[in-house]
Amino acid sequence: MYNQIFENIIQKRRSVRIYDTNAPFDESVVKRALDRAVLSPNSSNMQLWEFYWVKSKETKEALEMACMGQSAAKTANQLVVFVTRQDKWKERVQWNLANLNKQFAGKELTKKDKRALEYYQKLMPLVYRNDPFGLNTILRNIIVFFMGFNKPFLRISNHADQRVMCHKSCALAAQTFMLSLAAEGYDTCPMEGFDSNLVKKILKLPAAAEINMIVACGIGTPEGIYSERLRVPNEEVIFEV
Ligand SMILES: Cc1cc2nc3c(=O)[nH]c(=O)nc-3n(C[C@H](O)[C@H](O)[C@H](O)COP(=O)(O)O)c2cc1C
Known part of the structure; x- marks a missing residue:
């Protein structure tokens, strides 16, 4: 139908x-x-x-x-x-974290819950943070190079990658x-x-x-x-x- x-x-x-x-x-x-x-x-x-x-x-x-x-x-x-x-990435990180914290309130955090929190606390800042000197992009390039050397890894490093996202x-x-x-x-x-x-x-x-x-x-x-x-x-x- x-x-x-x-x-x-x-x-x-x-x-x-x-x-x-x-x-x-x-x-x-x-x-x-x-x-x-x-x-x-x-x-x-x-x-x-x-x-x-x-x-x-x-x-x-x-x-x-x-x-x-x-x-x-x-x-x-x-x-x-x-x-x-x-x-607006920082605002959205906070918004997502607030939702997760509401969802998890009063319960003991499981591994999955902790991973969800870390996703917004650690991964999102790593993916979206920028600075005028490009230091964050250099850091991401290094991380992507080593972490993705012989295993699958997210290939997001520079501003162009962020814009595409x-x-x-x-x-x-x-x-x-x-x-x-x-x-x-x-x-x-x-x-x-x-x-x-x-x-x-x-x-x-x-x-x-x-x-x-x-x-x-x-x-x-x-x-x-x-x-x-x-x-x-x-x-x-x-x-x-
Ligand atoms: C990202 C994007 C930008 C487009 N820009 C224009 C535009 O500036 N002017 C226009 O007349 N059509 C524009 N189009 C329409 C495309 O020409 C149209 O989608 C394509 O020829 C296929 O025809 P259809 O949408 O009727 O299936 C755009 C389409 C997309 C997806």
């Missing part, structure tokens, strides 16, 4: 670049999609993401310009900006968001064609925040689908190993 519903949602979601701004637009659809987006899987449940639901006309117009006038942005009923917040989770949230809109008969277009410096300035984001993507939302017009949905043959990308 769910299989056919899911198939329909996947087939419905297309990148739509022209929207009918006169069509009735129910904001609660976007609200529900955002509520579902936060339930997306994310690395270590650190939730290093933020979602900016653009409500003000001025901000939308400024973002249209930052999206270099793309028609998806210009004609969209609404825009949602998906942002990574690697800089944050963007992966954020993009999954964007996908949940888009599928949710599709499930309710709405259209979307994910966009990475924007001036990220400008978007950060418009949203008053700190330097460490990064724009993952901007999603245009609305009721698409038939002309908003620019082409047939083409993909390279499955044999080129799906491998049974």
Whole structure:
């Protein structure tokens, strides 16, 4: 039963670049999609993401310009900006630890409980901590080299690795968001064609925040689908190993 519903949602979601701004637009659809987006899987449940639901006309117009006038942005009923917040790692560590401590309150800690606590007390700081001189990256490189010399070990050392980690989770949230809109008969277009410096300035984001993507939302017009949905043959990308 769910299989056919899911198939329909996947087939419905297309990148739509022209929207009918006169069509009735129910904001609660976007609200529900955002509520579902936060339930997306994310690395270590650190939730290093933020979602900016653009409500003000001025901000939308400024973002249209930052999206270099793309028609998806210009004609969209609404825009949602998906942002990574690697800089919030300490807050999220504390949040996860507080949850664990609540869960473990009044009980004798098992080995598994202690491992869960250590995960956030030791591993997360090792993975996310940075400093202006790159000393943490050097330390991680040394650890990765020795620990991973002859056994499997997490290969996360530099800022690029950390950024990839944050963007992966954020993009999954964007996908949940888009599928949710599709499930309710709405259209979307994910966009990475924007001036990220400008978007950060418009949203008053700190330097460490990064724009993952901007999603245009609305009721698409038939002309908003620019082409047939083409993909390279499955044999080129799906491998049974
Ligand atoms: C990360 C990402 C960035 C994208 N950026 C843009 C964009 O800036 N402008 C645009 O019109 N489409 C953009 N797209 C949409 C893709 O072109 C589209 O997903 C692809 O052609 C496949 O078509 P479909 O989404 O209709 O299946 C983007 C898609 C993704 C996933």
